[in-house]
Amino acid sequence: MTAPIAANIRSLTLALAIAFLVTSIGVSYWTILASDQLANDPFNPRLIAASNDRPRGAILDRNGAPLATSEKGASGFVRSYKDQSLAQVVGYASLQFGLSGVEAAYAESLIGQDPADPISIWRARYLGERQAAGSVVLGIDEKIQKAAVEALGGRRGAIVALDPRSGAMLASVSVPSFDPNEVVDPRRQQAAMDKLNNAPEHPLLNRAAQGQYPPGSTFKVVTASAALESGFDPTKKLRVDDPYQADRSWGDYFVRSASHAHGLFDMSDGFRLSENIYFAQVGLQIGGGKLAEYAKRFGIGTAPKLDLPAAKGQLSGSGLLDRPTLVADTSYGQGELLVSPLQMALIYATIANGGVMPTPHYATGVRDAEGHVVRQVAPGAQGQVISANTAKTLTTMLVGAVAGPGAFAFGAKVPGVDVAGKTGTAETRPGEAPHGWFVGFAPAEAPTVVVAVIVENAPEGGVTAAPLGAQVMRAALGK
């Protein structure tokens, strides 16, 4: 009996010894083979700590105004953030909480190892020579950003302004915001982060790109696009009688008109007076399949290819428009629709841009320490979503929606410029005030700026939002 036990003990020992060998090889992988790569991983706190004695790259706006810099303090370099209204965009570089925003998205560039500069990476990795960090330049324009902050005036919500030709973000405001300087201050960081995580209004969330709201009437351009491209005649008059239901099977369910309208409407009237019943009928005529197809083409349900995190929104809970009432409600921007302000801005940018959707981006370039351009951030357009003709027809109707007789979005007028745009009053939960929207662009004939405004729980809805859009467009156009 002894012999087999001894044999068992020997083979057990051998197996364990082999396991020790394998473990040692595994440890050698991390300590030696993967060492260089991990040691230079931008999320490695040793690199963030190293910026105690070496400054981290600056984040600048399009005119070179600093948004985040590293400043020499008593115990090494300290990150300093200048513009609280860009807190969610610029983000923070914290030893404790890691990276967020542009600090995370361009982490390599900010330590002098931009992917477009392999020689610096190689030198840092194998020779231990670190380049002085360069800077990341954003498309944000201080002047437009300031106008957007003032327009929103502390009301909960978001404003996005972007250039429809390039997709560059010109302004991005998300209220409430926070002070990133507290998050990187070792003495205050834990209390600050606890407060931010527990705040019911989610100040860390970048509402501009990650907020999800029902779009309300601003979505009617999608219904109109689907209709126009399916051969629907926009001059054809449809009968509107408030309240509306397609047939008796809807039971006690009705679509309501904002102006309790009775009469004949064509598509321009529908936009100008924001007539829900008109668009509900258009949606039902072209069908849920067509509407769903165009919503998808405009990017609803897919996160925009932004260089920061962005929400994808939804067409409906199931992703389908399979009930007539859901088709009708979706046609005027309610139902189960959810979109981000950025997604709405991109839909209008597509119309402004002759039917081609630009790719949005916060950063426009990376520079080295001497200011030479290392890399341009200029993602190409995402492709033709609607025809140039459809875009032109829609633009004309959107100009009417701002400047036509009795137009709902009159508040968005900018003197001396044709503005194309649409308000929205998005119903939220019962008993809560609706969200107010304005999305538009200017100048209508050759647009250079698209603005999307959302004011959460604004009793006046779109009427509140439209003048805010005008303020931002004025700043962008220098009027």
Added chain:
Amino acid sequence: MNKSQGAAPPASPPRWGLGGIAPRSRFTELSLLVWVGALAVLGFVAVVGAETSSFGSASILVPAIFIVLVLSLHVFLIARRFRGDQVLMPIAAGLTAIGLVLVQRLASDLLLQQLSWTIIAGGAFAATILIPRDLTALARFKWTWAFLGVLLLVAPLFPIIGREINGARIWVKVGPGSIEPWEAVKLLLVIFFAAYLEEYREVLSRSQRRIGPFPIPPIPYLVPIVAMWGIAMLVMIFEKDIGATALFFEAFYAVLGLALLLVGGFVAYQLFGHVQARVDTWLRPFDEDLRFGSGYQLVQGLYALANGGLFGAGLGNGMPDRIPVVWSDFVFDAFAEETGFAGALALLTLYLLFLYRGMVIALRAPTTFLQLLAAGLSFIIALQTLVIVGGNARLIPLTGITLPFVAYGGSSLVTNWMLVALLLRVSEVSNRMRGGP
């Protein structure tokens, strides 16, 4: 086959081993302890020096107390005219010294506690050398050990006395502090399995039925083992400590245990969220959604390993303090960051030597029970080391097992020193049987 035949010495004397005959002076042990003392002093001077660039009294006092402690254990063994192994105790002492240095480095506010636990562990070691008088008597009370083990294992599940720390319900409140009963359980279970297998090994292995190449032992004799397996699975579900369950069952009957554990693990993976989360974290800790969430600890540990390189950042010069709970879960990565692959390899070699000495003792032991006991004790130290180092180095999913002797924690230190004493006792029995000096 009866006991007296089982007690016959191995057919051939062991071909390997350092010093087969135990001299009374225990000179080998003393000369090894000199190195342990040097390790403790140098480690403390290096760590305290790197942190404060001055040599406070603590940097000398703590290693001095430690050296006095191990030397008194050494003198105690000589005074007892103890004839057991002379290598294991210095290895354990060396690992404990590394542990103290790392506690000073990573959580100096816990140093006093850990030093007190080290002294208690020394006491437990001495007590285990003295009692029980007859080691084989342990086998007679095997069911008592099994019952006690199971009782201790489920104790944390009870309201009032049980305690959940860091999501794992494996603690029992004792006065102001809490202990991890699992640590004692593993000793009890090794003793139980050694005794049980000694008695029924023949029946278990002489089997008629087979599934493929695997013999199926008679069902009635499997019952205790399967029951243990069932309890292990229950504990895994309720105590959320996968690590303890892994060791619990593999404590001795390794092959059968492993198979059952894999089956149980697979079922648990399918049924229980936290097991899935552990595996998921292991598979993709660097992904955006995990690197600041459940993967944070592991990723920080891997950064520490990577910073180690071949020779390390030097004691006190790394940043292992970025790893959450580093002093108990990730001491290996912390040590590897500051001493490099070279240091990590040296540490693993110490465990390998421990395993080797323990298994030599097992091979030389005169009875089946003592053989199984020594092999089981050495096995759990080795397995525990492999499981936690593998977890730290992302070779296997991370578990809550601690690195024996080195990681911060009193219950573990005390039981591991008792385990060393038991191994020494087994080696002493063989030496006496052999009629050495």
